[in-house]
Amino acid sequence: MDYNLIKVFNSVCQTKSLTKAAEALNMTQPGISMALKKLREEVGVELYFRKGRGIELTxxxxxxxxxxxxxxxxLALGQSPELFRLYCTESLLYRLEGKIDAHFVESPLDDQQLFDDLFSRKIALVLDHLPRQSSAxxxxKIHSEKMVVVCREGHPRIGDVLTEEEYFSEQHIAIKMLRQNLSAFDYLAEQTVQxxxxxxxxxxxxxxxxIVSNSDRLGSVSESMFNRWGKALGLKCFDFxxxxxxxxxxxxxxxxFINDLNHQRLRELIKQEVSL
Structure with missing residues (x-):
């Protein structure tokens, strides 16, 4: 029997929907229907019936x-798994690389590429700030941490407290990253600011x-990045x-990948490392 028929049928059974199975397998709905028809002809029995917008198994x-x-x-247990290729945001890359057996690539600056590469199967998984934007x-969510403002220890104008006026009077360094067509700063700001x-x-x-360590400019990083490198670079941090x-x-x-055993193990290992 064609193994692809097994995958199609299992996906339909798990999702209870031809449409959702098509999305999960990156196929068209007519392609799913043709595979099910071929499977039914091979086994010689009815496998499901329509129920509302979904299906019910016989x-x-x-x-x-x-x-x-x-x-x-x-079949999954018997295979020698290849290393999964995944995108990882820089803040988590330093925590996971070398501890997880996978091919890490730093997340691209444009979030559209993230989703394009997920759909085209170039990437098996993304570790980033964005929640899903497609039913497929x-x-x-595996982790959350606050962002902090950083400047060098010997900054001539900023002492032990950073005020909003001081923040906007200084020069800044920004990250060249877009998420949902917003800069990283605008994406995380809770309100419109100057x-x-x-x-x-x-x-x-x-x-x-x-750059911040060798200038009077301000930057913003995750708290874990500051804890890892801030003191060594002579930086101090403030809440926004x-x-x-x-x-x-x-x-x-x-x-x-929802039922791929090797992918499941990878996801669990990542969650364990991030939670430490």
Whole structure:
């Protein structure tokens, strides 16, 4: 029997919908219907019937699904898994690289590329700030931490407290990143604030911290990044002097991986490491 028929039928059984199964497997709905028709012809029994907008398994369909599930599990266990390729935001990259057996790539600056590469299967998983934006994707929030403002220890105008007036009177370094067509700063600001005097734009948090350590400019980083590198670079940090969201990290992946045993193990390992 064609293994693709097993995958299609299991996906339909799990989602209870031809449409959702098509999204999960990156197929068209007519393609799903043709595969089910071929499977029905091979086994010679009715496997499901329509119920509202979804489907309900017949007793024969349920029996077959249980055996197909075991077949997929055995096939997955018997395979030598290749390293998954995943996008990871810089703040988590330093915490996970070398501890998780996967091919890490720093997240692209444009969030559209994140989703394009998930759908095209170039990437198996994304660790980033964005929740899912498609019914074909699954997104799980795994971590949250606050953002802080950083400047060098010997800053000539900023002492032990940072006021809103002082914040906006200084020059700033910004991250060249767009999420939902917003800059990283605008994406996390809880309200509309006055425009900052941004004089330098960089694509890396690490380079931002280095520039801040050798200038009088201000930057903003996650608290974990400051805790890891701030003191070594001679930096000090402050809470934002106006409402600013914590940054939430999500695991996002295509539904096609929901029952992939190796992918499940990867997700659990990532959650364990991030929670430490």
């Amino acid at each position: 007793s024969d369909g349920q029996w077959l699904h249980e055996r197909f599930q075991k077949a997929e599990e055995l 994707l699954i997104s799980e 425009e900052r005097n941004v004089v330098t734009v960089t694509s890396s948090i690490a380079s931002m911290m280095l 002097p106006f409402p600013f969201k914590s940054v939430n990290y999500h695991i996002t992946y295509h539904r096609r």
